[in-house]
Amino acid sequence: MNDLQRMLNDIEMEVHLTRHLIGKNSLDDRVMAAMKKVPRHQFLPEDLRYRAYDNGPAPIGSGQTISQPYIVALMSDLLNTRPGDIILEIGTGSGYQAAILGQLVKQVYSIEIIEDLAAEARNRLNKLGYGNIEVHSGDGYMGWPEHAPFDGIIVTAAAPHIPQPLIDQLQVGARLVIPVGLPYSYQELMVVEKKSEDEVQTRKILGVSFVPLTGEHETKNTRHKPHMPSE
Numbered sequence: 001m002n003d004l005q006r007m008l009n010d011i012e013m014e015v016h017l018t019r020h021l022i023g024k025n026s027l028d029d030r031v032m033a034a035m036k037k038v039p040r041h042q043f044l045p046e047d048l049r050y051r052a053y054d055n056g057p058a059p060i061g062s063g064q065t066i067s068q069p070y071i072v073a074l075m076s077d078l079l080n081t082r083p084g085d086i087i088l089e090i091g092t093g094s095g096y097q098a099a100i101l102g103q104l105v106k107q108v109y110s111i112e113i114i115e116d117l118a119a120e121a122r123n124r125l126n127k128l129g130y131g132n133i134e135v136h137s138g139d140g141y142m143g144w145p146e147h148a149p150f151d152g153i154i155v156t157a158a159a160p161h162i163p164q165p166l167i168d169q170l171q172v173g174a175r176l177v178i179p180v181g182l183p184y185s186y187q188e189l190m191v192v193e194k195k196s197e198d199e200v201q202t203r204k205i206l207g208v209s210f211v212p213l214t215g216e217h218e219t220k221n222t223r224h225k226p227h228m229p230s231e
């Protein structure tokens with residue numbers, strides 16, 4: 001069995017083991033096809049490529065990580081995308097999650113707070129020919145209002161609460177997938193569905209461990225009232 005097939009099998013096995021939490025026994029075929037197609041080794045530093053198809057996170061420099069394949073697949077599935085969608089990602093990192101989403105939707109906008117990582121991901125995605133992903137360097141807490149409203153938003157760093165600007169930039173009916181909880185500790189992966197302009201429904205999926213969402217909201221009182229999760 002090759003390394004890629006081993007990774008796909010590991011994802012399927014972990015989906016099966018967590019089926020009681022995620023409410024399904026298999027992920028969307030389109031998501032699994034994207035996981036098969038995007039070459040994960042291209043998103044890792046050269047000296048770590050030997051473990052590119054392990055089902056685990058890996059360092060990508062600047063103290064950041066590329067997420068575990070199972071989590072990338074699960075979050076992509078939870079977004080419930082359609083081919084014509086416009087999606088916002090907060091936390092570009094290596095660009096791998098953006099590349100997976102790029103296979104599923106029309107356009108991905110992705111924001112990365114560390115300039116070097118944003119530049120590297122932009123170059124990598126260009127070189128690999130992913131033409132429907134735009135990477136911006138900045139603080140994603142405030143979203144990307146110029147391209148809003150979005151058909152889905154994914155946050156790949158742990159937030160202390162659900163950022164109100166991201167809810168504001170979601171279409172009615174669309175989903176925000178986000179890990180919420182304490183930095184460097186336990187967080188809950190949450191799906192936030194915008195039911196109407198002033199109503200959201202939140203669902204806790206399972207426990208995860210992400211690097212923190214950094215930026216101004218950490219040190220200042222934001223102008224926006226934070227939205228606390230409820231079930």
Ligand code: SAM
Pocket residue numbers: 064065066067090091092093094095096097098111112113114117138139140141156157210211212213214215
């Ligand atoms: N999605 C990435 C991938 O596929 O490689 C993995 C993301 S890594 C777990 C989290 C990323 O979020 C880091 O690169 C970090 O610098 C970034 N980040 C943290 N806070 C941010 C913020 N406020 N705005 C944008 N990016 C942020």
